[in-house]
Amino acid sequence: MNLVDFLQIWIIAFFTLSLFSFLYKDNPFYKIAEHIFAGLSAGYYVGLIWHSVIIQQMIDPMLNNDKWWLVFPGLLGVLMFSRFSKRFSWISRMSLAFVMGNTAGIFLLSELHGKVLPQIQSTMMSLNPGQGFADFLLALVIVVGVLSTLIYFYFSKEHKGALGKAAKVGIWMIMISFGAHFGYTVMARISLLIGRVQFLIDDWCGSIIQLF
Amino acid sequence: MNLWLILAYVLLIAAGIFLLYKAFKSGDRRFIYLAVAFYVIFPVLITLHLPIEISPEVRQLYKAVESLPDSATVLLTFDYYPSTLAETEPMSRGALHHLFRKHCRIVTMTTVPLGGPSIAERVTRNLAEEYGKVYGIDFVNLGYKANYVAVLKGMGSSIETIYPTDNSGTPLSDIPIMKDIKSYSDMDFIYVVSDNGIVDYWMSIVNAQYDIRVGTGVTAVMAPRFYAYLQAGQMTGMLGGMKGAADYEMLVNQPGTATKGMTAQSLVHLFIILSVIAGNVVFIIEKKRKRQGAKV
Numbered sequence: 001m002n003l004v005d006f007l008q009i010w011i012i013a014f015f016t017l018s019l020f021s022f023l024y025k026d027n028p029f030y031k032i033a034e035h036i037f038a039g040l041s042a043g044y045y046v047g048l049i050w051h052s053v054i055i056q057q058m059i060d061p062m063l064n065n066d067k068w069w070l071v072f073p074g075l076l077g078v079l080m081f082s083r084f085s086k087r088f089s090w091i092s093r094m095s096l097a098f099v100m101g102n103t104a105g106i107f108l109l110s111e112l113h114g115k116v117l118p119q120i121q122s123t124m125m126s127l128n129p130g131q132g133f134a135d136f137l138l139a140l141v142i143v144v145g146v147l148s149t150l151i152y153f154y155f156s157k158e159h160k161g162a163l164g165k166a167a168k169v170g171i172w173m174i175m176i177s178f179g180a181h182f183g184y185t186v187m188a189r190i191s192l193l194i195g196r197v198q199f200l201i202d203d204w205c206g207s208i209i210q211l212f
Numbered sequence: 213m214n215l216w217l218i219l220a221y222v223l224l225i226a227a228g229i230f231l232l233y234k235a236f237k238s239g240d241r242r243f244i245y246l247a248v249a250f251y252v253i254f255p256v257l258i259t260l261h262l263p264i265e266i267s268p269e270v271r272q273l274y275k276a277v278e279s280l281p282d283s284a285t286v287l288l289t290f291d292y293y294p295s296t297l298a299e300t301e302p303m304s305r306g307a308l309h310h311l312f313r314k315h316c317r318i319v320t321m322t323t324v325p326l327g328g329p330s331i332a333e334r335v336t337r338n339l340a341e342e343y344g345k346v347y348g349i350d351f352v353n354l355g356y357k358a359n360y361v362a363v364l365k366g367m368g369s370s371i372e373t374i375y376p377t378d379n380s381g382t383p384l385s386d387i388p389i390m391k392d393i394k395s396y397s398d399m400d401f402i403y404v405v406s407d408n409g410i411v412d413y414w415m416s417i418v419n420a421q422y423d424i425r426v427g428t429g430v431t432a433v434m435a436p437r438f439y440a441y442l443q444a445g446q447m448t449g450m451l452g453g454m455k456g457a458a459d460y461e462m463l464v465n466q467p468g469t470a471t472k473g474m475t476a477q478s479l480v481h482l483f484i485i486l487s488v489i490a491g492n493v494v495f496i497i498e499k500k501r502k503r504q505g506a507k508v
Contacts, residue, residue, distance in 0.1 A: 195298020
């Protein structure tokens with residue numbers, strides 16, 4: 001292990017332990033780690049955007065490939081800075097209007113084509129018991145689940161009688177879904193802890209052992 | 213199995229139960245943190261291999277990659293931040309092992325600015341060396357570009373317009389592998405490894421509009437959301453969290469950090485189940501006591 005790798009491991013270990021120290025209580029080490037992370041991220045992000053967007057996708061094509069028209073999107077970007085002035089902040093709305101119109105156009109198609117239609121199609125399942133018990137049960141759960149959950153979110157009529165009972169089934173479906181989400185969230189958070197512990201034990205402790 | 217190892221794990225479980233009791237008695241949640249720390253640290257130090265049952269959605273993704281022809285072109289994304297490396301990096305490594313072994317041509321990219329480009333560079337070069345693959349011929353790293361919607365949409369018509377150069381600034385026209393990869397239509401499969409909502413756009417923009425198969429590896433927090441895509445047949449397989457990564461490591465026969473972490477994962481899950489049950493039992497008992505107290 002060379003000196004750079006060694007230092008890198010120790011810096012990572014220091015910040016990992018500083019952040020973990022918050023579990024005991026708030027302290028200066030935690031604050032230092034938090035502030036350094038925020039500052040570094042902002043600096044890195046500015047540098048990356050400057051190089052990969054401003055230089056590579058605007059200035060270079062304008063100067064080298066005669067794409068002079070890129071000055072217009074560039075100008076729209078500059079107009080966003082008018083938000084810093086109370087008097088001229090209305091100018092930034094032109095850029096925002098462009099972004100909103102553009103985004104709405106792209107998402108209208110992609111949401112409809114990529115989500116709404118295929119998802120509706122996939123809930124139109126055959127409830128024929130002849131297809132085998134397991135397939136029938138799966139289809140039944142999906143059809144009942146979708147319909148009852150949609151009924152739960154129908155607020156134009158009071159949830160009473162048959163509508164109320166169907167809405168109750170909908171709540172149960174939503175609760176089961178929350179349970180699945182919670183289980184997966186626990187797994188995710190524990191995975192992150194395992195990753196840090198693996199680093200501290202394998203890499204950091206490994207580097208200490210190498211010292212002796 | 214080693215008797216001492218069994219004894220050690222029995223002691224560990226007993227310690228967890230004791231700490232849970234202390235937490236309930238004192239109301240101090242730090243006892244629970246301590247128990248979780250024990251359950252995570254101990255299996256990392258002394259490994260006990262619990263069996264891993266491979267999930268059908270992971271097998272589906274494995275089969276999809278396995279069915280690709282040799283030297284197929286695959287776009288592998290590194291759409292994740294360093295904070296989720298424990299879950300996502302084993303997925304990327306598993307995917308690279310599989311793809312390099314099949315001699316696929318790999319194009320890597322990221323839509324995540326912080327860490328994404330360097331993680332893609334480090335992980336891919338590391339494994340390429342192992343398989344004797346050459347940069348520019350067998351694989352290329354396009355790096356990062358801002359505004360993912362524009363990137364995903366633009367790559368459908370011209371990759372070079374979105375990425376004039378690779379991650380290290382070499383023009384794409386000078387990179388041999390990119391000579392006949394101009395857009396999604398020149399790719400056979402997209403393997404998205406992600407820790408954020410970008411997966412939705414890979415499905416709704418790229419899969420739906422360019423009709424290219426997309427398989428994903430996502431963090432556990434996100435996985436339940438994407439089962440809808442799997443059920444609808446839009447997504448070709450999915451790795452969900454560390455469990456999905458461990459399954460894939462088993463399938464490609466490269467057990468790594470995810471497989472190693474699964475014992476700790478199982479122990480902590482058992483502890484949490486126990487805590488939830490114990491918490492509810494204590495809650496019911498206290499409620500009954502209060503009722504009886506009110507009657508007296």
